Amino acid sequence: MTLSDGLRSIAIWGYGREGRAALDWVRARYPGAAITILNDAPLAEAPANVAAVYGADVAQALADGRFDLVIKSPGVSLYRPEIAAAKARGVRFSSGMNLWFCENPGAHTIGVTGTKGKSTTSRLIHHMLRQAGRDAALIGNVGVAALGQSPGRDHTVLELSSYQLADLDAAPTIGVVTNLFVDHTPWHGDVERYHADKLRMIADPATIAVLNAANKTLVEKTRGRPNVVWYGDASGFHVRDGALWRRDALVDTSSFPLRGAHNLENLAAACAVCELVGVTSVRESVDLAGFAQLRHRLEEFRGRDGRLCVNDSISTVPEATLMALRAYADKPVALFLGGTDRGQDHAGLIEYLAGADNIACVILLPDTGARIAREMEARALRCPVLRAADLAQGVQLAFVRAPADAVFLLSPAAPSFGQFRDFEDRGDRFIDLCGGPAR
Numbered sequence: 001m002t003l004s005d006g007l008r009s010i011a012i013w014g015y016g017r018e019g020r021a022a023l024d025w026v027r028a029r030y031p032g033a034a035i036t037i038l039n040d041a042p043l044a045e046a047p048a049n050v051a052a053v054y055g056a057d058v059a060q061a062l063a064d065g066r067f068d069l070v071i072k073s074p075g076v077s078l079y080r081p082e083i084a085a086a087k088a089r090g091v092r093f094s095s096g097m098n099l100w101f102c103e104n105p106g107a108h109t110i111g112v113t114g115t116k117g118k119s120t121t122s123r124l125i126h127h128m129l130r131q132a133g134r135d136a137a138l139i140g141n142v143g144v145a146a147l148g149q150s151p152g153r154d155h156t157v158l159e160l161s162s163y164q165l166a167d168l169d170a171a172p173t174i175g176v177v178t179n180l181f182v183d184h185t186p187w188h189g190d191v192e193r194y195h196a197d198k199l200r201m202i203a204d205p206a207t208i209a210v211l212n213a214a215n216k217t218l219v220e221k222t223r224g225r226p227n228v229v230w231y232g233d234a235s236g237f238h239v240r241d242g243a244l245w246r247r248d249a250l251v252d253t254s255s256f257p258l259r260g261a262h263n264l265e266n267l268a269a270a271c272a273v274c275e276l277v278g279v280t281s282v283r284e285s286v287d288l289a290g291f292a293q294l295r296h297r298l299e300e301f302r303g304r305d306g307r308l309c310v311n312d313s314i315s316t317v318p319e320a321t322l323m324a325l326r327a328y329a330d331k332p333v334a335l336f337l338g339g340t341d342r343g344q345d346h347a348g349l350i351e352y353l354a355g356a357d358n359i360a361c362v363i364l365l366p367d368t369g370a371r372i373a374r375e376m377e378a379r380a381l382r383c384p385v386l387r388a389a390d391l392a393q394g395v396q397l398a399f400v401r402a403p404a405d406a407v408f409l410l411s412p413a414a415p416s417f418g419q420f421r422d423f424e425d426r427g428d429r430f431i432d433l434c435g436g437p438a439r
Contacts, residue, residue, distance in 0.1 A: 007068045011061070013038040014073025015047075018096050021145035022071045023047060025099065028148075036067065062086040069094060074141075074163035077187045093167070096147035097140070097160070101170035107151035110273060111201050113160045114178025114212075116320045117266045119294055120258070121178055122159040124270035127291050129155055132279040140164070155277065163187060166197040171204035174276065176269055177222075179215040181319045185342055195221060210272050214238070214265065229272055237268035237275075244268060252285035258293050260327030262320075296427040298324060303408065303434035304399070311436075312411035313427030318349040324411040325352060332358050334402035336394055336430070338365035338372060339414030346372055349413060354379040360406040361386060363394040368414045390419060391426070395433040408434055 010033050012022045019037070026035055036051040037043070038058045046052045053061045059082040062070070070086070070093045072078070087093065101109075112122040119142055126138040137152035138144065142159040158172065162184055180195050188194040195217070202209040205226050212218055214232035222228065231237045237246050244251040244264050256267060271282040293299070299311040308331075312324045316339070325333065335353075350372070353359055361384045364373055369387060376385060384401060388394035398408055416426040428439065 007033055009034045009036070009067050009069075011036045011038050011067040011070045012073075013058070013070055014076050015039050015043055016073060016075065017143075018073040018075075018145045018147070019071075021147045022073070022096055022099075023050070025096075025147045026071070033068075036061070038062075038070070058082065059085075062091060063089070065089055065091065067091060071095065071099070072167075074161060077163075078166045079187075079189050079193075095164065095167055096145055097158075097164045098167065098169050100139075100146040100149070101168075104151045104156075107156050108154065109151075109156050109158055109172040110174045110176065110277075111158045111160050111172035111207075112176040112178070112269075113162070113165060113198055113201050114176075115181040115183050115198075115317060116315075116323075117178035117262065117269075118159050118161075118176075120263060120297065121176060121266040121269045122157050123294065124267055124288075124291065125176075125273050126157045127288070128270055128274050128279065128282065128286060129157070129277070131287050132274065132281070134277075134279075160201060162194055162197045165200045168200055171207045172201065173207065174210060174273060175202040175207045176210040176273060177202065177218055178212055178266065178269055179319075180217040180221065181317045182344060183317050183342065208276065210269060210276065212265070212269065229276055231268045231272040232265065237271045239264045239268060244271070246271070246283050249283065251283070253288070255287060255289040257288065257291060259298055260323055262323035262327070263293075263298075296424055298327060299427070301431060301434075301436040303431075303436050305404070307399075307404075307408060307434065309408040309431070309434045309436060310410065311427040311430050312409060313416065313423040313430065315411040315413060316415045316423060318344050318346050318413040321411040321413040322349055322352055324409060325356070328407055328409060329356070329358060332360045332403060332406040333409050334360045334398045334406045335362050336365060336391070336398070336408070336410045337362055337412055337414075338369035339367065339412045339419075339426075340417045341368045341371065342415060344368065344414060346375055346413065350376055350379055353383075354381055357382065359383045360402045361398065363388055363397055365391060365394055365412065367418065391429060392433055395430070 010026050012019050015037050038053050042054045112118050129136040135153035136155040138157045139146045139149045140158040141161040182191050209228045212232040213230045239261050244253050274282045296313045303309040315321045363386045386397050410430045416423045420426040
């Protein structure tokens, strides 16, 4: 959207990382504007020299038409009824990401999204571009709010969540989609709209779409789209026999520190992007010695008595848990499974568990633990299936029931809300309960 210089009243809806960045931007760009923070819950400490509206009063403030512009944070669902009502009355909405694109129209942008793998893929692309001597920035959902950040002189890598994409007006130069599974349906309303919002990133046919041919849902929903570079099959970079290939040539990934075929798949996406922008050395080898994985993603640590434990709290869908299990198929595993119920389909995961011979036990956690237990009744699992009231009891059970050589794998196949603030909080609690290192 194009903004005028006559904005006099601006609201910032949500006051997390994105909201704070928006406040700094508004103060710098519109120093004379009246600023209001909108938030569902009262802030412990509101910023100085701004008004604040909370809870049910937010809808009334929007209905009053007092704002020339509302900058909405990603966590606020685009589909809330008060937003539809305000738009019908002519209230203008934008987002930090849209405003960043407005301010940087000439930037070469590489957008990355997907239900899983987008953070790792974004960081791999950024790392490899910098290794190749390119000036590249990494911003967005990866933890750096875009608004107020300068683009890289050569490239800007943007990790984009479905929340950020739902109202994105701009088109990145290159758009990477790693996969599409079921997730975030409370925010989007249903899975079809969630997938549609994800694919807004590549809605403009001028965007070069880098897509994963190994994800059936993604292939079906992008059939016939022009301007596609595929990875994940034999026509490009793909994973075969536990290694990375470009067509029929093996790529040297000996310095890659991450475990699991799914991380090699993320690397295939990064290689496809790098090749696309002229870094052709990735056809033979990739230098990843300095690359470190983000926390809560197959994060290994030693617990009590030297027990190998793995914090994979980021795995909030069954497909991600399957990837984690395959990464540890060579070890006995005590699996911690369950969390917030978003209607996930566990059939494939239960099928895997029923056929696996390395599962020492499955510990089911609320809320989905009860449903998973019912779904497991039709299958004769070879291992004990244990119900726990919470994660603390689950860890206690695992120390008693799992053999000494079993890996404790927290890969819950569900979000964490209700018992934990977020997946990071859940992962940190798991580390503490297992006797892992202080952070």
